[in-house]
Amino acid sequence: MHLWSLGVEEQFYILWPLLITIIISRFNTRGLLILLIFTILSFRINILSAYYFSLKVAFYFPFSRFWEMAIGGIIAYQKIKIGNTFIANALSLVGLCSILYFSFYIDYAKTFPGFWALIPTVSTFFIIIAG
Numbered sequence: 001m002h003l004w005s006l007g008v009e010e011q012f013y014i015l016w017p018l019l020i021t022i023i024i025s026r027f028n029t030r031g032l033l034i035l036l037i038f039t040i041l042s043f044r045i046n047i048l049s050a051y052y053f054s055l056k057v058a059f060y061f062p063f064s065r066f067w068e069m070a071i072g073g074i075i076a077y078q079k080i081k082i083g084n085t086f087i088a089n090a091l092s093l094v095g096l097c098s099i100l101y102f103s104f105y106i107d108y109a110k111t112f113p114g115f116w117a118l119i120p121t122v123s124t125f126f127i128i129i130a131g
Contacts, residue, residue: 011062012069020077035074042067050114058113065113068121072128080129088130095126 019038023031042063049058058064074080082088102119106112 009069012066016070016073032074032078035070035077039067039070039074042070046113046117047115055112068117071121071125075125075128081131082129091126092130095123095130098123
């Protein structure tokens with residue numbers, strides 16, 4: 001399991017900079033839109049894999065999990081950070097509480113990754129942009 005995880009991360013770390021470089025050099029003004037489309041397509045593959053194939057396919061197929069890391073990549077690419085301290089603290093708290101709660105709530109009976117993967121991904125997004 002750990003080797004698979006590292007393999008997916010390595011693929012992402014190789015593919016993401018190449019993808020960004022190609023998109024920025026060819027489509028400078030529409031770069032973010034294209035990256036968002038790739039992210040949404042990956043999420044769609046995740047949903048289709050989880051519900052029409054098997055959870056193993058959805059979990060282990062790199063393109064069905066690419067969207068999770070791509071969200072972090074978009075944050076870094078856009079340099080997104082909340083400037084308001086109150087909002088940043090609130091988002092951070094919501095993200096942390098959500099991760100803690102759903103780490104006990106999500107079990108094998110849930111279709112994960114599927115839509116359930118949105119919860120830890122969006123929660124982590126909140127924590128990252130909160131700084």
